[in-house]
Amino acid sequence: NAGVMQNPRHLVRRRGQEARLRCSPMKGHSHVYWYRQLPEEGLKFMVYLQKENIIDESGMPKERFSAEFPKEGPSILRIQQVVRGDSAAYFCASSPRENEKLFFGSGTQLSVL
Amino acid sequence: AQTVTQSQPEMSVQEAETVTLSCTYDTSESDYYLFWYKQPPSRQMILVIRQEAYKQQNATENRFSVNFQKAAKSFSLKISDSQLGDAAMYFCAYRSGSPGNQFYFGTGTSLTVIP
Numbered sequence: 229n230a231g232v233m234q235n236p237r238h239l240v241r242r243r244g245q246e247a248r249l250r251c252s253p254m255k256g257h258s259h260v261y262w263y264r265q266l267p268e269e270g271l272k273f274m275v276y277l278q279k280e281n282i283i284d285e286s287g288m289p290k291e292r293f294s295a296e297f298p299k300e301g302p303s304i305l306r307i308q309q310v311v312r313g314d315s316a317a318y319f320c321a322s323s324p325r326e327n328e329k330l331f332f333g334s335g336t337q338l339s340v341l
Numbered sequence: 342a343q344t345v346t347q348s349q350p351e352m353s354v355q356e357a358e359t360v361t362l363s364c365t366y367d368t369s370e371s372d373y374y375l376f377w378y379k380q381p382p383s384r385q386m387i388l389v390i391r392q393e394a395y396k397q398q399n400a401t402e403n404r405f406s407v408n409f410q411k412a413a414k415s416f417s418l419k420i421s422d423s424q425l426g427d428a429a430m431y432f433c434a435y436r437s438g439s440p441g442n443q444f445y446f447g448t449g450t451s452l453t454v455i456p
Contacts, residue, residue: 261443261444263446268448269448269449270345270347270432270446270447270448270449271386271432271444271446272446273443273444273445273446276443284442284443286443287443317384319386321386321444326440329376329388329391330376330386330388330444331388332378332385332386332387334383334384334385335384335385
């Protein structure tokens with residue numbers, strides 16, 4: 229059973245470009261979370277999704293950021309018109325049910341030039 | 342929103358010795374879960390231990406154990422017989438028992454193991 233798969237591992241974008249981060253949860257997991265980690269900081273919650281539904285997006289910036297978890301395929305975190313402040317490690321985690329422990333991917337390091 | 346506080350940005354321990362990492366949290370809920378995650382240099386987040394708030398018994402996983410003080414809202418992690426592979430960032434996390442809730446993480450404690 230493969231773990232949570234995130235790709236790409238590293239993503240470099242220039243200011244103004246779009247970044248698309250992908251996350252395939254563990255098999256059988258229907259709950260997906262996205263977190264952002266800045267240097268010397270903990271993980272900051274961004275969004276919680278279940279299949280085809282956004283459950284909690286209270287941590288998502290109101291503009292430029294969006295997330296989806298379609299019926300088929302991976303969850304996508306999309307950042308439009310990236311700025312230098314978006315540079316961070318973005319982690320995806322999944323769980324099979326509510327209140328279960330999270331299984332994390334290895335993260336995507338986004339660097340905005 | 343709940344807050345999780347880790348007041349020790351860095352800790353060090355001699356190999357084979359014991360170290361305790363502290364964590365406090367703020368909540369008005371009675372039903373919740375607490376976790377310790379480890380993040381080695383590989384960046385992969387690994388679950389170390391989990392505690393349900395309704396359980397009075399402290400969770401234990403091999404060399405890792407917790408001291409859960411519900412009234413004091415304290416959840417410390419004890420690592421016994423420290424090994425070089427224990428060197429990592431350790432994050433304390435809180436999750437509400439109510440459905441549809443996220444995990445809240447502390448800012449982490451960087452643990453160095455001295456040979």
